[in-house]
Amino acid sequence: MSNLAPHPAPTPTASTGAVSLTRYLIEEQRAGRISADLRLLVEVVARACKTISIAVGKGALGGVLGEAGGAGKASINIQGEAQKKLDVIANDVLLEANAWGGHLAGMASEEMDHSVPMSDASPRGNYLLLFDPLDGSSNIDVNISVGTIFSVLRCPDGVTSPVDADFLQPGTAQVCAGYTTYGPSTMLVLTVGNGTHAFTLDREVGSFMLTTRGMTIPAQTREFAVNMSNQRHWQAPMQAYVGDLLAGKDGPRGKDFNMRWVASMVADVHRILTRGGIFTYPLDAKCADKGGKLRLMYEANPMSLLVEQAGGAASTGRQRMLEVQPVHLHQRVPVFLGSKHEVEAAVAYHHAHDAAHGG
Numbered sequence: 001m002s003n004l005a006p007h008p009a010p011t012p013t014a015s016t017g018a019v020s021l022t023r024y025l026i027e028e029q030r031a032g033r034i035s036a037d038l039r040l041l042v043e044v045v046a047r048a049c050k051t052i053s054i055a056v057g058k059g060a061l062g063g064v065l066g067e068a069g070g071a072g073k074a075s076i077n078i079q080g081e082a083q084k085k086l087d088v089i090a091n092d093v094l095l096e097a098n099a100w101g102g103h104l105a106g107m108a109s110e111e112m113d114h115s116v117p118m119s120d121a122s123p124r125g126n127y128l129l130l131f132d133p134l135d136g137s138s139n140i141d142v143n144i145s146v147g148t149i150f151s152v153l154r155c156p157d158g159v160t161s162p163v164d165a166d167f168l169q170p171g172t173a174q175v176c177a178g179y180t181t182y183g184p185s186t187m188l189v190l191t192v193g194n195g196t197h198a199f200t201l202d203r204e205v206g207s208f209m210l211t212t213r214g215m216t217i218p219a220q221t222r223e224f225a226v227n228m229s230n231q232r233h234w235q236a237p238m239q240a241y242v243g244d245l246l247a248g249k250d251g252p253r254g255k256d257f258n259m260r261w262v263a264s265m266v267a268d269v270h271r272i273l274t275r276g277g278i279f280t281y282p283l284d285a286k287c288a289d290k291g292g293k294l295r296l297m298y299e300a301n302p303m304s305l306l307v308e309q310a311g312g313a314a315s316t317g318r319q320r321m322l323e324v325q326p327v328h329l330h331q332r333v334p335v336f337l338g339s340k341h342e343v344e345a346a347v348a349y350h351h352a353h354d355a356a357h358g359g
């Protein structure tokens, strides 16, 4: 799949009654929309996410809270961020679960310096898996929803032992993307390019069950998500955009806006997929040298595909997110995604600013 058409109406299947993730994937395979290897890959990732969900759910009882590292020494990842124990546990669970299935050629993680090819000892598949093993790490210790985000690409033809450069494909090349959110319930939200669908984990049975087929984001919204404490660091177009949102019905937008910020991207995006809104993490003076806060390959691209497949839009403020050509595995980008008309409004502020300043 490439150059994905945004928001195809999900193709109906013959399903009746309760549909498990396994049944959904088999139906997609029978319809010729996914390969057997991609089905296996999603099943394996879902199984790993169940394991992570159990670890997250144990909390303090499982000894999984707090910082990684020992003897008072923080463990710092490639992002320059202190790792939590659960960042490391979730990363290991995903690596181990996917090590031997034969569906992958390589993996890359937000928590690892470089990608890893599959070992010579195991059979190799044609897919590349990228993940943010634990998203929203700052919320782990305070019992607020966290999640896992993943993205699947094809391994370039003829490559048997992929290196970092083989992962540098634009978001349009993703064949699958998803996230799990470990909240009051554990949910898996998935797209294989045929709409965005939500599955809820039935904890007693141990299966993800389809609970929303064809999630659809309303085009209009009155709700935005941003870390307002960064306001003074924002650039001019973001200042102007949020200034007008805050002016409410007396301002140029002519309506009042509500604000929500969980500070777990999975939870904020899940709310937007459920009831609409716009999620923004713009460029600011604190992260300008890095290009933004959020990671293109592990966060922005998979979320953008899920959002587009649900009828929303996703942009850097100046370019469709899925068309950004990555130049670095850990590249960061500004992010605007969610309700289509609201994302277009935010982008218009950037274009107007650039036009007025000869950009």
Ligand SMILES: O=P(O)(O)OC[C@H]1O[C@](O)(COP(=O)(O)O)[C@@H](O)[C@@H]1O
Residues within 6 Å of the ligand: 081, 110, 132, 134, 135, 136, 137, 138, 227, 263, 264, 265, 266
């Ligand atoms: O703490 P801030 O600056 O508001 O940033 C919150 C953002 O950072 C993140 O936690 C980054 O993800 P990680 O926890 O995977 O590093 C996003 O989930 C969230 O949207």
Ligand SMILES: [Mg+2]
Residues within 6 Å of the ligand: 132, 134, 135, 136, 265, 299
């Ligand atoms: Mg993250």
Ligand SMILES: [Mg+2]
Residues within 6 Å of the ligand: 087, 110, 132, 133, 134, 135, 136, 137
């Ligand atoms: Mg993370």
